[in-house]
Amino acid sequence: MPWKAEQRLQNGKYVIDKVLGQGGFGITYKALHVELKRIVVIKTPNERLSNDPEYEKYIERFIQEGRTLARLSEDPHPHIVGVIDFFKESAIHCLVMNFVKGENLFEAVKRRGALPQAEIVPCIRQIGEALIVVHEAGLVHRDAHPQNIMLANNSKAVLIDFGIAKQVVPSSDTSINKDGHRAFAPYEQQTGGSREPNVDIYSLAATLYYAVTGKFPTNSLDRKLNSTSLTPPKQINRKISDQLNQAILNGMALEAEDRPYSMQTWLAMLEAPKATPPPSVEPAHRKEVIRSKPKLNSEGISSKSVRIIPWGRLIGVLFNYLLIGYFLAASNTPYIFWIATAIAVTVAAAGAEAWGVAWTAIMVMAWAVAWAVAKSALGSTNAKVNADPIAVVFSLLLAGFAAAFVGYTVFIAGEILENVVGDKLQGFNKVNTFLILASTSGLGLGLGWLGHRIF
Incomplete structure (x- = not known):
C-alpha cells in the first residue's frame, strides 16, 4: 500500500508529500528532505509484486542499479538526475533522487502538440550526452522514452528513472504505460531483452520522432512481424529539416546493425551543416557575384510568419x-x-x-x-x-x-x-x-x- 502524505521515513529525515507516479514495478513519491530543506523524489518497488516468484530478482536489480546510479552521481552530470540516498524502510528499498521541477516530455507534447525543431533538438542532444556517460559506465538505460525525460523550467532536459525495472515487469501486467513504452523500444528489446547501447539510440530517436510529430511511432515489433511501414516524420510535420528527418530514420532503423554504432555518431547527425567558408579574394576581373542566402528562422527554414517584399x-x-x-x-x-x-x-x-x-x-x-x-x-x-x-x-x-x-x-x-x-x-x-x-x-x-x- 502506498505511503500517505505526512508519513515520516528514517526517523523523520524524510516526509512524504504525495505520490508522483505508480507503474507496474515501482512507485515514485515527492518528499521533503527535512535537514536539507529541499524537495526530493523517493522511488520504491511496488509491494503488489511481492508475491511474484521473480520478485527477489527484481529487488536485486533495483539495488544494483541504485548503487550504479550512486556511483554516477559521484561526478554529477547536468542532464542525469542525481542520487542522494539509498536506504531500507520497513523492508522496502528506497532510492532518493533530486527533484526536477518541470514537466516530462510526454506531458509537454500532450499539452502543446508537436514541438519546434529548434526547441527540442537541443534537449534531445542533452539526453544523448547523458546516455553517452551511462554507456561509458557499462550500462544501458533501455527506457529513454518521453515520460523519463524531464524538461526543466530553465530549458534543461534531465534523464530520470534510469530504467531501474529494466522492463522486468511481469507479463501479466497490462498497464497502458507499458504498451505505450513499446512504441519507443526496438523489436530486439521487446523479444529478447537486448542490452546493447544501440537500444538507447533507437529509443531516443523514437522519442524525437514523437516530439516533432506529436504522434507515437509505429511499433517496431509490428514493423518486423507484419512489415508495417514507419511513416517518415517529415510527412507528418513538413517544418522539420531533411537532415533531422534522416537522422530520426537512421536512429530508428529496424535492424540494430543498420543504426549508428554509437550515440556520438547519431548525435553528430543532428548537427546543423557547417557554414561554407567564403571564397578567397581574387582579382576584380575574376570576381563572382556571391548570392546572399535567405534568412532562416529558428527551425532552419524560411520564415513564413514575416513576409518581406523589397x-x-x-x-x-x-x-x-x-x-x-x-x-x-x-x-x-x-x-x-x-x-x-x-x-x-x-x-x-x-x-x-x-x-x-x-x-x-x-x-x-x-x-x-x-x-x-x-x-x-x-x-x-x-x-x-x-x-x-x-x-x-x-x-x-x-x-x-x-x-x-x-x-x-x-x-x-x-x-x-x-x-x-x-x-x-x-x-x-x-x-x-x-x-x-x-x-x-x-x-x-x-x-x-x-x-x-x-x-
Missing part, C-alpha cells in the same frame, strides 16, 4: 523590363517572344534552378530580335539586296549586335532578379516568388510596349 528593388526590376519592352516593340518582335522573355527571366529568378529553360528562351528571343532588325534594315525588296551588298553586311552586323544586346540584357535582368530580388523575398515559397516576379515582369513589358506606341 518594393524598391521590384520597382527597379519594373523599369528594367520597361526598357526591354520598349526595345521589343521598336523591333517588331513577335509577342510569343515577349512571353518567352518574361518566363525565362522569372523562372531563373524564382530559384527554380531552370537556367537551361531560361537560356533556351533567351536565345530564341535574341534570334527573333535579330530577324526583326535584319528584315527592317534590308527592306522588303530583293532588288535592294542585290544592288547594295554592303547593306546586307551592315544589316547582318546590326542584327548580330541586336541579338547580343537582347541576350545580355535579359541575362543581366535574370541575374538582378535572382541575386537581388529573388533571395530578398523572405517568407515566400518558390510559387509565390514566381508569381510576384512574373507580375512585375509582365507589367514592365506592357508599360514598355505602351511607351513605344505613345512616343
Whole structure:
C-alpha cells in the first residue's frame, strides 16, 4: 500500500508529500528532505509484486542499479538526475533522487502538440550526452522514452528513472504505460531483452520522432512481424529539416546493425551543416557575384510568419523590363517572344534552378530580335539586296549586335532578379516568388510596349 502524505521515513529525515507516479514495478513519491530543506523524489518497488516468484530478482536489480546510479552521481552530470540516498524502510528499498521541477516530455507534447525543431533538438542532444556517460559506465538505460525525460523550467532536459525495472515487469501486467513504452523500444528489446547501447539510440530517436510529430511511432515489433511501414516524420510535420528527418530514420532503423554504432555518431547527425567558408579574394576581373542566402528562422527554414517584399528593388526590376519592352516593340518582335522573355527571366529568378529553360528562351528571343532588325534594315525588296551588298553586311552586323544586346540584357535582368530580388523575398515559397516576379515582369513589358506606341 502506498505511503500517505505526512508519513515520516528514517526517523523523520524524510516526509512524504504525495505520490508522483505508480507503474507496474515501482512507485515514485515527492518528499521533503527535512535537514536539507529541499524537495526530493523517493522511488520504491511496488509491494503488489511481492508475491511474484521473480520478485527477489527484481529487488536485486533495483539495488544494483541504485548503487550504479550512486556511483554516477559521484561526478554529477547536468542532464542525469542525481542520487542522494539509498536506504531500507520497513523492508522496502528506497532510492532518493533530486527533484526536477518541470514537466516530462510526454506531458509537454500532450499539452502543446508537436514541438519546434529548434526547441527540442537541443534537449534531445542533452539526453544523448547523458546516455553517452551511462554507456561509458557499462550500462544501458533501455527506457529513454518521453515520460523519463524531464524538461526543466530553465530549458534543461534531465534523464530520470534510469530504467531501474529494466522492463522486468511481469507479463501479466497490462498497464497502458507499458504498451505505450513499446512504441519507443526496438523489436530486439521487446523479444529478447537486448542490452546493447544501440537500444538507447533507437529509443531516443523514437522519442524525437514523437516530439516533432506529436504522434507515437509505429511499433517496431509490428514493423518486423507484419512489415508495417514507419511513416517518415517529415510527412507528418513538413517544418522539420531533411537532415533531422534522416537522422530520426537512421536512429530508428529496424535492424540494430543498420543504426549508428554509437550515440556520438547519431548525435553528430543532428548537427546543423557547417557554414561554407567564403571564397578567397581574387582579382576584380575574376570576381563572382556571391548570392546572399535567405534568412532562416529558428527551425532552419524560411520564415513564413514575416513576409518581406523589397518594393524598391521590384520597382527597379519594373523599369528594367520597361526598357526591354520598349526595345521589343521598336523591333517588331513577335509577342510569343515577349512571353518567352518574361518566363525565362522569372523562372531563373524564382530559384527554380531552370537556367537551361531560361537560356533556351533567351536565345530564341535574341534570334527573333535579330530577324526583326535584319528584315527592317534590308527592306522588303530583293532588288535592294542585290544592288547594295554592303547593306546586307551592315544589316547582318546590326542584327548580330541586336541579338547580343537582347541576350545580355535579359541575362543581366535574370541575374538582378535572382541575386537581388529573388533571395530578398523572405517568407515566400518558390510559387509565390514566381508569381510576384512574373507580375512585375509582365507589367514592365506592357508599360514598355505602351511607351513605344505613345512616343
